[in-house]
Amino acid sequence: MAGSGNNHLRDGLDNILLRIENLVVEFPSGRKQKVHAVSDVSFDILEGETLGIVGESGCGKSTTAKAVIQLPKPTAGNVFYEGTDLTSLDKEGMRQKRPSIQMIYQDPISSLNPRRTVFNIVNEGTRVWATEHGAAQEKKVGEIIEAVGLDPDEARKRRPHEYSGGQCQRISVARALVLDPQVIICDEPVSSLDVSVQARILNMLQDMKAEYKLTLLFISHDLSVVKNVSDRVAVMYLGKICEIGDGDLIYEQPSHPYTRLLLAAIPDPENKHQAISDVLEGELPSPLDPPSGCRFRTRCPRATQKCAEEEPEFQQLEGKDHWVACHFPHIDSNEKLASPDEIPWPPTE
């Protein structure tokens, strides 16, 4: 699948906050083998925008997010934050940037130190950076804790285990917000929560985003959640982006065969893509030895010889903010509900 080329990057805009170019993350895996976790991924995020990354487990979405904040440093590629290349910074230079890019993790309970009070956990950043002092510091932390819907006086006395999963996720959000960051990376922030709690955390993230003028990079395997939160959506498969663009466009008119299969699998009864009857055959290939050409070709119902030889580049669809990396995308807007026998096979160029 996809994805070489940087056609989909938006040039010439002055409010680009994050621009990731040709990001590669590889991990050594013994016997001179390498895990190709993220291969040549590029995207950009404007100020105040939310980019959602969606994909199945093992597709490299968390690794991408971590590489953005240099944990660990990517194998190759550039991460521009406000024009500065984070990959070129030394340790101290990066340290200075860290307060502005914060992260919220998946498991709210294990990502908080069980032995410290909640107030202390949220206060950590302000203490280390000494952005405020004394009473002002206390006041600021109290305000943030209140803003996420918790009681600051209780937070002074209580420790994480005394809070529920949803409340712990609020604490994580407060901890991320306390240093006035510009970007928050949310790595599956609601995956371990119940649906009713999930709704509250998602609403809160939207409120906080508006109030603190945040830019979000939101990662989830839940397609409905990603659609709800994001302005733009990137679909990843085996370390590459296969489709990126406006969320409504992608969900309305999925063009990459993989996106279509992913959407067809959502168990929402009102899901109109359920009519797609192609089946995702086989298993995810090993990231140790990804397929040549398009990485999705081994499971793709439309794959041809060309897909094995040539890696597809991003192409724009109908001049809109909708980019797909596929040789044979589903372009016709009427085609999305077509029965499989109407889809030309083998696909003609």
Place this chain on the structure above:
Amino acid sequence: MLHETETTKELLKLDDYHVGFRTDRGLAKAVDGVSLALKSGTTLAIVGESGSGKTVLNRGIMGLLGSNIIEKGSVKFQNEELVNTDRQKFWGKKMAMIFQDPMTSLNPVMKVGKQVSEPLRLHQGMTRKEARKRTVELFTLVGIPEPDKRFDEYPHQLSGGMRQRVMISIALAIEPDLLIADEPTTSLDVTVQKYILDLLVEIQTQSEMAMIIITHDLGVARGRADEIMVMYGGRVMEHAPAETLFLEMAHPYTSALLSSIPKINDPKHTRLTPIEGFPPDIVDGPSGCKFAPRCKYAQETCLETHPETTTKGAHSYACYYPVGSDAGKEALERNTKRGQTAAGLKIRSKEEVI
């Protein structure tokens, strides 16, 4: 909650079933009076948030809860009373269960093939060779590629979806009359989830077994189950044929649960409607309706006594002020006028809830 059906064979019948745990604070009423009837060849989905008692109910039916529990009421399986008896004789013969987490439910130091063929040899007296042959057949049935090779692999060599398929083949090995699947797809990707659910339904229709799927996802329940039962705080809130539930939703909890889920067809940034408040304490919970403290419809009567179950054909619900009824509309109007419910919950627009 009982459905008065003609005397067709009811495989499983629960009548006012209670499960309590002894704790330091008192009796934790995890399942608080559940009645249901399940026929062969049908699928029941049990939906609810964590802590609603759905897992305890099913482990109670299976008899997997240990000795610290107090059971009351009646569970009849093939007309045999199960409550307070040892149900081990049914395991591996008539009842089987698929557990939530395929990663930890398999023995990591035993080849997967052996884990599937063991019950065959134990319960059906097959020889090693016969059991292997049957296991390979089962692997083929659940869609495991290269079944003969996989037989000799260990769980860590398989992906999550493959492991769940192994779990399913263990459960199916003995052709059970009742299969309970406890969140069978929660830890799996959507594409794998679809495959596993379709597979379960296909096998179920072929073999005429009865199935209970426990899930927190109403989307999973709809379209795959014949009936859906919504649980909250150990009680049954609503029970109806799947389509009826969505068309004529009566209980405020069912409706609240459904509207808190992000929908795939909603445009981006659609504001969600969360359920305010917290799940009830099962040791010292509300004396009236368990959902009353979080319910927008709650009136004084709701706080006093738990509503009796109203039955309309196959649809039953436990609520004084059901959604869409005149009483429900009045109750909601009254609460909106006074700005709060009888339980003191403020009526706020969804923008105000944080």
